[in-house]
Amino acid sequence: MELTRRDAAAALAAVGAGGAVAFGVDRLRGDGSDGPDASGQDPPAEARLRETFVAAAEVLYPSEVSGIGGFVEGFLEGRLGRRDHADGIRAAVGALDDRAVSWYGERFAALAVEDRDRLLREIGADTAEEDPEGTTAERVRYYVVNELLLALYASPTGGELVGLENPQGHPGGTESYRRGPK
Amino acid sequence: MSGSAPNGRRPVSGADVCVVGAGPAGALVADRLAAEHEVVVLDAGPRFDPADRLERQERAIRPAYDRPDVWDGDDERDAHSASGDRFYPLNHARVKGIGGSTLHWQGMVMRLHEDDFASGSERGVGPDWPIDYGEVRPYYAAAERELGVAGSDDNPYAPPREEPYPMPAFAPSYSDGLFADACEALEIDMHSVPNARNSERYDGRSACVGYGTCQPVCPAGAKYDATVHIERAESKGATVIDRAPVQRLEHGVDRVRAAVYATPDGTEYRQTAEAFVVACGGVETPRLLLLSDSEHYPDGLANESGLVGRYFMDHLFAGTGGVLEEPTRQNHVGFLTSESHQFYDDADGEIGPFKLEFFNYGGPSPVETALSADTWGEDLLDRLRQDYGTHVGMGALVEQLPREDSYVGLDPDRTDDHGNPVPDVHWTVGDRALRTIERANEVQEAILSELGAEITWQVGPDDTGPAYHHMGTTRMGTDPEESVVDPRLRTHDLGNCWLVTSGAFPTGGAVNPTLTIAALALRAAKDVRTSL
The missing domain is CATH 3.50.50.60 (FAD/NAD(P)-binding domain)
Known part of the structure; x- marks a missing residue:
């Protein structure tokens, strides 16, 4: 099942994009925005951010989903428009990359799929309860793992994987609840 | 202003x-x-x-x-207190x-x-x-x-009306149709639910978009x-x-x-x-x-x-739910489209009035399940497919009678952010309400059994909660x-x-x-x- 940018827009409709989507686009294109942020810390390069998210989605999404790159990029563009949320994403991705380099010698996105999966579990992101202000495991769960699972399963394409074309959070109208199974 | x-x-x-x-x-x-x-x-x-x-x-x-x-x-x-036998989750x-x-x-x-x-x-x-x-x-x-x-004048047990509802009722759900067959066999009437929710554009506000x-x-x-x-x-x-x-x-x-x-x-x-x-x-x-x-x-x-x-x-809430061996199409919308007030006016001193509700959101929401799961990828999708799709659920609202020992007072030992004593909800529920919950559960079980459901959960007198x-x-x-x-x-x-x-x-x-x-x-x- 192919994910598209239209699915990304639908996922954003469920959870909301910030008012500065263009900010996110510029950042993702890596056009000179890799300097220190307002806190004075060096954030991970925005291109790396996208790579990391796509690499994580390749682990988190089932194999019957295709078109992950465009979907994740589109979704992330919108989410980075919410500045506080964007800061949380950057910090969590930074922590994930730090662990990847420390334990596996490479950035997360550069690891084999199996190693990415293993790393996420070794961090504890599989069993952690999401918490935007919690431990590394809880923040990776909130800002990376659940961010991507929310994007997929609140979108119509993700819902259809389960048999629910209008999942909770998606404004899919008032027809589907009346229809029988296909 | x-x-x-x-x-x-x-x-x-x-x-x-x-x-x-x-x-x-x-x-x-x-x-x-x-x-x-x-x-x-x-x-x-x-x-x-x-x-x-x-x-x-x-x-x-x-x-x-x-x-x-x-x-x-x-x-x-x-801040609040709950000094009664039953905790009252006021802020929920x-x-x-x-x-x-x-x-x-x-x-x-x-x-x-x-x-x-x-x-x-x-x-x-x-x-x-x-x-x-x-x-x-x-x-x-x-x-x-x-x-x-949004409503319809199709409830034979409702009090008399003088004019139509401002908007047409939301149409019954697919699962309402499954319940309808079982209820017809049991001679239980189903009818629409009046919703303060736009079934079409009204008063400058959007129709429901689901x-x-x-x-x-x-x-x-x-x-x-x-x-x-x-x-x-x-x-x-x-x-x-x-x-x-x-x-x-x-x-x-x-x-x-x-x-x-x-x-x-x-x-x-x-x-x-x-x-x-x-x-x-x-x-x-x-x-x-x-x-x-x-x-x-x-x-x-x-x-x-x-x-x-x-x-x-x-x-008080009474509920029963289960699973069928067929798709039930739940969790597309967050509101109800069918109820039954058939048993409401049988009320007397022993059993209170209650209404029955037919859920459109029985069982787990896949996206919520995904965010709490301890796995991902193929395993998660398999789990979501296993968990979603065949649930049905029913609820009921039950009357409780007024009692002097059920009250809202002040807790002198606890204050809010302005130093005022907080409300103490001392909630007491009498036997008539508990019997009514049992009665509602019996009807729910009968309907779900007729539907062929395996009953997997029930909220009864012992674990009821407030509405x-x-x-x-x-x-x-x-x-x-x-x-x-x-x-x-x-x-x-x-x-x-x-x-x-x-x-x-x-x-x-x-x-x-x-x-x-x-x-x-x-x-x-x-x-x-x-x-x-």
């Missing part, structure tokens, strides 16, 4: 009416009076930005957030702010049945209301127009909330002051003189007015009266009867020794003070109370206008 802090939250001079509470009751009264009178509305909570509703929806879906987080609940501001479903708990509510709006107004006479238990259905009936119709109700998170937040604005009437009142000239919790009502022997409220910078102001309408719901209204004690009224304001806070009632409908605590009546307010919700003790809340209900019936609150608010507004 627009903006959240008109004139620095200072009082309005020359006000005719001061409304305390910007939920549906206060909003409707303010709207009815604002064109002809100077109206001020004070609310303890903030004015929420409609643009934030998608973020609130995300909080509703993500496991990091509890229900009170969705609408910025504050543990100190909203209430919102402080402009719009009140209608921001969170499910939006089900039925009229009480005719016998609900005469429980003592018709069922042999509890008091009669001092008014009958016929007296409230035109106000019900007006309330349906104000809120915008976000599926009605409770606790509707991002589309298709579900009615009281910001509708607050904004309308403001357009007529009313002043609305948010984040202005009223600390006490200053009063003489027979009149309220001022509402003393606090502001975020710590300043206290006095809002004077000719008339005061307290519309803070069935918990905060008695609390404010009890906090307003004085030398003349040492037991609290409007409490010469000693009944302020007494007779606290809620509706967050706070009733009875400022009882309506004609005898000042037996009630707090008169049939038009004016206090017996103070000639310029109305208590417009479900606290006025002498009995609760078994339907969701907000339409009755709205009808009584419109009726009270007329009385306030006459008095000015």
